[in-house]
Amino acid sequence: MPAPGKSPLPQNFPTPSYLTLTNWKRGVISLIDKSRLPKDALDEAENVLLVEDGQPAPRWGVNYIGTAPSASEIDGFDYFDLAGAIHLVVAAGGTIYRSLDDGQSWTACTGATYTAGNKVNMNQYNSNLYITNGVDNIILYDGTTVLNQYGPLTKPDAPTVAEVGTLGGSGYIYYYKIARVNDIGYSVASEVGAVSVQTNLARSDWTTTNYASVTTPVSVATQTRWDIYMSEDNINFYYLDSVASGTVGTTVVYSDFGTASVVPSTVAPTDSTAEGPLVKELVNVGSRMYGVGDTANPYRIWFTSGSAPYGAFAPGAGGGYLEWQPGGKYRPIHVEDYRDGKGTPVSTVWMDSADGQGSIIQMTLSDIEISGFTTTIPSAYKLPGSRGTPSSGSVVNVLNDYFFYNSQAIYNLGTRAQFLNLLSTDEASANIRPNVKQITASAETGIASVYFDAKVLFSVPRGSTTNNYTMVFDTERKAWLPSAFTIGFKKFLRYTTTNKVQKLLAIRPGDVQLSEISSGIQGDYGVPFTTSVTTGLYPTTKNRAEFQFTEQAEIELSQPQGSINVELLGTERSKGFKSNKSATIAPKTTPYGWDSLMWDTTMWDDTTNVGDTFSESSTWRYFTVQKELRNVQWRITTTSLDAYYILRTLQTWGTDTQSGFPRQERLN
Numbered sequence: 031m032p033a034p035g036k037s038p039l040p041q042n043f044p045t046p047s048y049l050t051l052t053n054w055k056r057g058v059i060s061l062i063d064k065s066r067l068p069k070d071a072l073d074e075a076e077n078v079l080l081v082e083d084g085q086p087a088p089r090w091g092v093n094y095i096g097t098a099p100s101a102s103e104i105d106g107f108d109y110f111d112l113a114g115a116i117h118l119v120v121a122a123g124g125t126i127y128r129s130l131d132d133g134q135s136w137t138a139c140t141g142a143t144y145t146a147g148n149k150v151n152m153n154q155y156n157s158n159l160y161i162t163n164g165v166d167n168i169i170l171y172d173g174t175t176v177l178n179q180y181g182p183l184t185k186p187d188a189p190t191v192a193e194v195g196t197l198g199g200s201g202y203i204y205y206y207k208i209a210r211v212n213d214i215g216y217s218v219a220s221e222v223g224a225v226s227v228q229t230n231l232a233r234s235d236w237t238t239t240n241y242a243s244v245t246t247p248v249s250v251a252t253q254t255r256w257d258i259y260m261s262e263d264n265i266n267f268y269y270l271d272s273v274a275s276g277t278v279g280t281t282v283v284y285s286d287f288g289t290a291s292v293v294p295s296t297v298a299p300t301d302s303t304a305e306g307p308l309v310k311e312l313v314n315v316g317s318r319m320y321g322v323g324d325t326a327n328p329y330r331i332w333f334t335s336g337s338a339p340y341g342a343f344a345p346g347a348g349g350g351y352l353e354w355q356p357g358g359k360y361r362p363i364h365v366e367d368y369r370d371g372k373g374t375p376v377s378t379v380w381m382d383s384a385d386g387q388g389s390i391i392q393m394t395l396s397d398i399e400i401s402g403f404t405t406t407i408p409s410a411y412k413l414p415g416s417r418g419t420p421s422s423g424s425v426v427n428v429l430n431d432y433f434f435y436n437s438q439a440i441y442n443l444g445t446r447a448q449f450l451n452l453l454s455t456d457e458a459s460a461n462i463r464p465n466v467k468q469i470t471a472s473a474e475t476g477i478a479s480v481y482f483d484a485k486v487l488f489s490v491p492r493g494s495t496t497n498n499y500t501m502v503f504d505t506e507r508k509a510w511l512p513s514a515f516t517i518g519f520k521k522f523l524r525y526t527t528t529n530k531v532q533k534l535l536a537i538r539p540g541d542v543q544l545s546e547i548s549s550g551i552q553g554d555y556g557v558p559f560t561t562s563v564t565t566g567l568y569p570t571t572k573n574r575a576e577f578q579f580t581e582q583a584e585i586e587l588s589q590p591q592g593s594i595n596v597e598l599l600g601t602e603r604s605k606g607f608k609s610n611k612s613a614t615i616a617p618k619t620t621p622y623g624w625d626s627l628m629w630d631t632t633m634w635d636d637t638t639n640v641g642d643t644f645s646e647s648s649t650w651r652y653f654t655v656q657k658e659l660r661n662v663q664w665r666i667t668t669t670s671l672d673a674y675y676i677l678r679t680l681q682t683w684g685t686d687t688q689s690g691f692p693r694q695e696r697l698n
Contacts, residue, residue: 047572048682048683049570049682050680051568052678053083054070054084054086055080055083056508057080057507058071058075058461058510060464061464064567065566065567066566067567072563075514075563075564076513076563077514077516077560078511078562079485079511080509081676084507085677085678086666088674089561091550091552092547093548093551095133096131097134097135097136097543099120099129100123100125103123103540104542104544105121105144105146105148105150105163106121106150106151107120107152109523110159112173115130116525116526117130117173118132118525119159119161121144123146124146125138126142127139139175139176139177140176140177141178142169142178142179144169148165153319155319155340157172157173158170159171162306162312162321163310165308166179167306168312181252184210186209186217186246188207188222188224189220190223190225190244191227191245193228194243197241198229199229199231200229200230202229202230204229204242205227206242206286207222207258208258208259209257210253211255211272211275212253213344215307215343216302216304217304219267219300236288238285242286243283244285246282246283247281248279248281249277249279249280249281252304254274254275254339255275256273256284260286266297267298268293268297269292269345270292270293293407295408303344307326309321309322311364314367315333316375320334322363322422323362323363329355329356329361330353330354331352331362333395334348335348336348350406350408352393352408354391361383362391363382363420365377366378366380366432370392376393377392377393377394378443379391379410380418382418386436387418388418390443392410395408415454419436420436420474421474424478424479426481431444432444433486433503435477435479435488437471438457440503441458458503465501470494473495477489477490477491478520478521478522480522482524484506485502486503488501488502489515489519496518496540497520499513499518500519501513501514516560517559518538519536519538521536522535533546534548556671557671558669558671563665563666565663568663569660569661570659570662571660574660574661576687577659579686580655580662580684581654581656581684581685584651584652584681584682585615585650585652586650588675588678589674590649591673592617592668593670594615594617594666594675595614595667596613596651596653596664598663598664599663600661600662601660603689648678655682
C-alpha cells in the first residue's frame with residue numbers, strides 16, 4: 031500500500047538520451063577499429079567527398095570529352111601555351127597529336143615519332159614543348175604540326191697532338207681526347223690521339239713557346255665547338271677547354287699553354303648527348319630545365335643552360351650533369367623547383383632505392399668562366415632523415431609543401447616550426463595506413479597525383495597492376511578518403527579551356543580518349559556508381575556495457591535526389607550485431623515548374639523549356655526501432671545515376687534499460 035497521500039504511480043520517468051552525429055570532418059580513419067572511432071570520423075566512405083564543414087556527399091562524376099585522337103591507347107598528354115592560345119597535345123600509338131579546340135578535333139603531327147607503349151612526359155620550356163620518354167630522342171613541339179627531333183653528332187676521329195718548343199724528355203705524360211658540341215649536347219669523345227705529350231716539364235710550367243698543339247678533325251653540320259679533355263693516366267679524362275669549331279669541313283688547332291685548369295666534375299663523354307639525354311622527364315627549375323630518369327645513365331641529374339643557347343645540356347654552354355654516387359642505392363627519378371629550409375630556391379630531387387625508402391637531395395649550381403667559356407659546377411647534399419619515392423607521378427605541390435608516395439606511407443615535405451632552417455619529411459597518411467599498405471608494390475611506379483579544388487588526388491593500384499582507386503586528401507579539413515573514387519587514372523591535368531574555363535582532365539589506363547572529372551557530371555561515363563558512407567560503432571549509453579531501448583532513428587539530408595538507402599546496424603541484446611532497420615528515401619522533387627518563357631508565347635503546361643528542379647535544404651526522415659541496443663552504426667548508400675545528398679545529421683534516441691548483461695556474455 032502506498033503511504034497516505036502518495037500516488038501509486040511512478041514519480042520519476044526515464045529521461046531519453048540522444049546519440050547525435052553532425053559532421054565527419056576527420057574523414058576516414060582505418061588505423062583503428064570502428065568501435066573506437068571518434069564521432070567526427072568515418073569507418074568507410076566509398077565514392078564520397080566531404081563538403082561544407084565535413085558532411086559527406088557523392089563525389090564528382092567522370093565522362094569523356096571531345097573525340098579520340100586515334101584508336102591507340104594514350105601514352106601521355108599535356109598542354110602548350112602559345113602566346114595565350116592553348117593547345118592540347120597527346121601522344122598515342124607512336125604519333126603526336128594536337129588540338130586547338132579542347133579536344134573536339136585532332137591533327138597528327140609529322141617529322142618525328144616515338145616508341146608506342148612507353149609513358150610520355152611533356153614540359154614547356156620557353157617556346158618549345160619538350161616530349162620525352164627515356165627511350166627516344168627528345169622531340170620538340172613548337173606550336174606547328176611539324177615536330178623537331180634531336181639527332182646525334184658523329185664520334186670524331188682522334189686528334190693529332192704535337193709538342194711545340196722544347197717539351198722533350200720524360201717524367202710527365204699528357205693525353206688528349208676531343209668531342210663535338212652543338213647547342214644541345216656533345217658527341218661521344220674520341221679515342222686518344224696517336225701521339226701523347228711526354229715531357230720533363232710539368233704542364234704548369236708550359237709557356238706560349240713550349241706547349242702542346244691539338245689539331246681536330248674536320249667540323250660537321252650543326253656543330254658549334256670542340257671540347258678538349260685531358261688525362262695524366264690515360265684513364266680519367268677531364269674537361270680542359272673549348273674552342274669554336276669554325277666552318278664545316280675545316281680543322282681547328284688548339285694550343286694548350288698550360289693555363290687552362292681541368293674540371294674534375296666533368297669527364298669525357300662516353301655517350302652522345304647532342305640529341306639530348308634519354309631522360310624520362312624534364313622539369314623547369316628557375317631558368318633551367320632539369321632531367322632525370324636517364325635510361326642509359328640512371329645516376330645522372332641533367333641540367334640545361336639558363337641563357338642562350340637555351341636548352342643546351344653541354345658543359346661550357348651552361349649545361350651539364352651531376353653523377354650522384356654511381357653504383358649506389360639512390361637513383362634520381364623526379365625534380366621540383368622548391369626551396370631549402372631558409373627559403374632559398376634550389377632544385378629538389380626525389381630518389382628511389384630498392385629498399386623502398388629512397389631519399390631527397392637538394393642541388394645548387396655555380397658558374398665559372400674558363401678561357402671565355404662558362405662551365406657550370408653542380409653540388410648536392412642529402413636531406414637528413416628524408417624519404418624518397420618510387421613514383422615520379424606521385425609528387426605533387428600542395429601550397430607550400432610537397433606530398434608524395436613512399437612504400438611506407440604518403441609523406442609531406444616542408445618546413446616545420448620546431449626545425450629551424452630545415453626541411454622535414456613527415457608521414458601524412460597515418461590515419462589510413464592500412465589502405466596505403468594495400469597498394470601493389472610492383473605497380474606503385476604508375477601512381478598519379480594532382481592538387482585541385484583544395485583536394486589532393488592520388489590514383490593508386492590496390493590489388494591491381496594498374497591504378498584502380500583514387501584516394502583524396504582534403505586539405506581544408508585535413509581528412510583522408512581512401513576510396514573517394516573506385517576508379518583509377520594514370521595521369522591528371524589541370525587545364526584551362528579556350529573559353530577560360532578551368533577543368534580537371536585525366537586519362538584512364540587503356541583509354542584512347544581524354545576524360546573530365548567534374549561536379550557537373552553524374553556517374554562514370556553515363557553509368558551510376560555506388561556510394562557508401564559507414565560511421566563508427568558507437569555505444570548508446572554512457573556505460574558502454576549497458577543497453578538502451580532505442581525508440582527511433584532519424585536522419586537529416588540536404589538537397590536529396592534519387593533513391594537513398596539508409597541502414598541502422600547495432601548489437602541487439604538477444605541477437606548480437608546485425609542490421610536492425612533499413613529504409614529507402616525517395617525525395618519528392620520535381621523537374622518541372624512554370625517554364626521560363628513569356629506567358630503570351632507558351633502555354634503553362636508546355637514542358638519543352640524545363641524550369642528549375644527544387645529539392646529541400648533540410649529533409650528529415652525517421653523510422654522506429656523499438657529494440658534493445660548496446661551500440662549503433664549507420665550506413666547510407668546510393669546506386670542510381672541521379673542520386674545526390676549532403677548528409678547533415680544522424681541521430682538515435684531512447685532510454686537506458688539498466689537490465690544488466692545478457693546471459694550468453696557471462697564467463698564461467
